[in-house]
Amino acid sequence: MSAAGLSEPILSKSSIAPPLWLLVELTYRCPLHCIFCYNPVNYAQNRDELSTAQWVDVMRQARTLGAAQLGFSGGEPLLRDDLEELIVEGRRLGYYTNLITSGVGLTEDRIARMRDAGLDHIQLSFQDSTKEMNDFLTSTKTFDLKSRVATLIKKYEYPMVLNVVLHRYNLDHVDRIIQMALEMGVEYLELANTQYYGWGLVNRAHLMPSHEQLKRAEAIVNDYRARVGNKIRILFVVPDYFEERPKACMNGWGAVFLAIAADGSALPCHAAKSLPGLDFPNVAQHSIRDIWYHSDAFNKYRGDAWMKEPCKTCPEKEKDFGGCRCQALALTGDAANADPVCSKSPQHAEVQEIVRQAHQSQRSAQSNSQPIMFRTDANSISLSAKDS
Ligand code: FES
Numbered sequence: 001m002s003a004a005g006l007s008e009p010i011l012s013k014s015s016i017a018p019p020l021w022l023l024v025e026l027t028y029r030c031p032l033h034c035i036f037c038y039n040p041v042n043y044a045q046n047r048d049e050l051s052t053a054q055w056v057d058v059m060r061q062a063r064t065l066g067a068a069q070l071g072f073s074g075g076e077p078l079l080r081d082d083l084e085e086l087i088v089e090g091r092r093l094g095y096y097t098n099l100i101t102s103g104v105g106l107t108e109d110r111i112a113r114m115r116d117a118g119l120d121h122i123q124l125s126f127q128d129s130t131k132e133m134n135d136f137l138t139s140t141k142t143f144d145l146k147s148r149v150a151t152l153i154k155k156y157e158y159p160m161v162l163n164v165v166l167h168r169y170n171l172d173h174v175d176r177i178i179q180m181a182l183e184m185g186v187e188y189l190e191l192a193n194t195q196y197y198g199w200g201l202v203n204r205a206h207l208m209p210s211h212e213q214l215k216r217a218e219a220i221v222n223d224y225r226a227r228v229g230n231k232i233r234i235l236f237v238v239p240d241y242f243e244e245r246p247k248a249c250m251n252g253w254g255a256v257f258l259a260i261a262a263d264g265s266a267l268p269c270h271a272a273k274s275l276p277g278l279d280f281p282n283v284a285q286h287s288i289r290d291i292w293y294h295s296d297a298f299n300k301y302r303g304d305a306w307m308k309e310p311c312k313t314c315p316e317k318e319k320d321f322g323g324c325r326c327q328a329l330a331l332t333g334d335a336a337n338a339d340p341v342c343s344k345s346p347q348h349a350e351v352q353e354i355v356r357q358a359h360q361s362q363r364s365a366q367s368n369s370q371p372i373m374f375r376t377d378a379n380s381i382s383l384s385a386k387d388s
Contacts, residue, residue: 016302018066018290019258023073023097024055026083026271028262030075031104033139033374034127036165036200036207039075040261042387044380047291048263052082052286056089058260061288063093067258070095074261078105084113091118096269100122103149104142115156123161123190129176133169150184163190166217166382167207169357174217178224182232189232191221193239197268197271197326199375202383206372208358214242241351245316246323246339253301253325258292266291266300272327275335301325306336310344 050058059070070090077083078101090097098121099114114122119197124146128134146262149165153160156220162181164170174191181189193214194200194207202277221236250257250269259267264282267273273280278297281290290300300306304317313321322328323339332347340347373379 001200013303016293017255019062020067020256021069021071022059022067022259023071023257023259024028024058024086024271025073025075025259025261026050026055026077026080026086027075029079030102030375031079031140032102032142033097033376034165034199035137035374036167036194036371037204037375038198038200038270038377040271041198041202042380042384043075044377046263047206047385049080050197050264050283051358053083054264055082055086058264058283058288059086059090059093059095061283062258063095065289065292067346068094068096069098071098072099072102076102076104078110084110084117087114087119091120094354096120101125102138102142106152111152111156115262121161122158123163124150124153125163125165126177126180127164128182129172129173133173137169139376143264147184148184154185158187158247159218160184160186161188161190162186165191165194165198165358166209167194168209168213169207171217174216178221178234182228186232188235188266190235190237191217192235192237192310195239195261196241196330197274199373201330202373204354205358205361205370206362209239211355212243212357212359214238215363229234240324240327240341241355242337243341244343246327246342247337248320249327249339250323252321254292254298255321258288268301269326272297274326297346301335308336308338310342310346314344 015084027049029041054194072083072086077099095305099119100123103124110297126134126146127137135141150160155274164177166174177191178189196204200207218236221234226233246337254268257269260283261267261272261273264284265273265280267280268282272278281295283291286295304312307317307322311317325335325340326340328337328339329335331350337347338345340351342348373383
């Protein structure tokens with residue numbers, strides 16, 4: 001291995017497919033303070049952001065390697081004044097471009113400029129169907145503003161894609177959330193149950209739903225699907241803590257997904273910075289080609305040579321790649337363990353216990369002694385201090 005953390009890939013270079021999906025997390029600044037945000041808990045420790053020229057270079061290099069989809073996210077990507085310029089470049093390079101936004105800052109002037117720039121797709125997040133809960137979960141007053149943005153997205157003839165993260169506080173509103181989506185003319189509704197990384201993991205005891213809540217919500221979704229048919233496509237992503245097998249996270253480590261954090265760190269998934277002992281290369285020092293094919297960080301969990309039992313000899317390893325590395329780390333302390341949501345994992349009982357406790361605390365309306373941590377700079381700094 002060289003000092004730069006580059007080495008020969010474990011798999012031969014010809015067997016490593018190029019990245020298909022480039023996600024640029026332009027900034028970790030965000031006007032919202034969502035309690036389930038997947039950004040790193042310690043985001044406030046490093047406020048560096050790549051320049052416009054550096055982002056353009058990242059997009060160009062990844063496109064040369066083969067990336068076809070480009071997502072602009074954050075934080076809130078609209079906080080970057082150069083977003084329109086980056087969209088123009090993305091389209092010129094031939095990407096399919098997608099803006100992932102809270103809607104805050106999406107004025108008519110900006111959406112018109114983005115349309116002119118050639119932006120293909122906008123994914124708008126809402127936190128709930130009620131103003132009270134939406135504003136509580138984000139610690140802002142943004143519900144009305146988001147509703148206006150939804151109207152603008154329709155006016156500018158974008159396909160309407162709405163994302164709502166689900167958890168204990170809003171699962172019982174699924175009926176109203178779907179109704180709101182229908183009224184807005186949403187074509188694609190993503191109901192994504194919280195994944196417990198970043199701030200979601202910090203607030204897990206507050207967010208974890210009960211089995212009953214999930215079952216009720218899923219039945220409502222299925223009922224709508226049967227009634228409204230193709231008028232709206234509803235994706236309902238069950239939280240993996242409630243499953244018997246893990247998700248094929250990122251479709252495999254270093255397989256198709258390349259995320260670039262605001263400061264230029266290249267990551268195989270948004271949560272990867274939580275993994276200790278990995279030196280994530282920065283695009284300011286290394287080419288995307290070297291990062292993708294030769295960096296230790298991207299090669300670490302490629303293929304199956306790194307696997308331990310039970311994954312090593314599991315017939316399903318080709319399908320789920322041992323699950324999620326970040327979750328294995330968060331729940332077992334070792335990212336090379338099987339993701340413990342898998343019933344074959346020796347630590348699976350701990351996941352079942354977390355779910356059982358969530359159920360019990362809801363039944364007894366037991367209040368949680370740990371306060372909710374909103375995603376704020378102050379909380380980021382105090383949580384990082386605790387961890388160090
Ligand atoms: Fe990092 Fe699953 S979120 S590998």
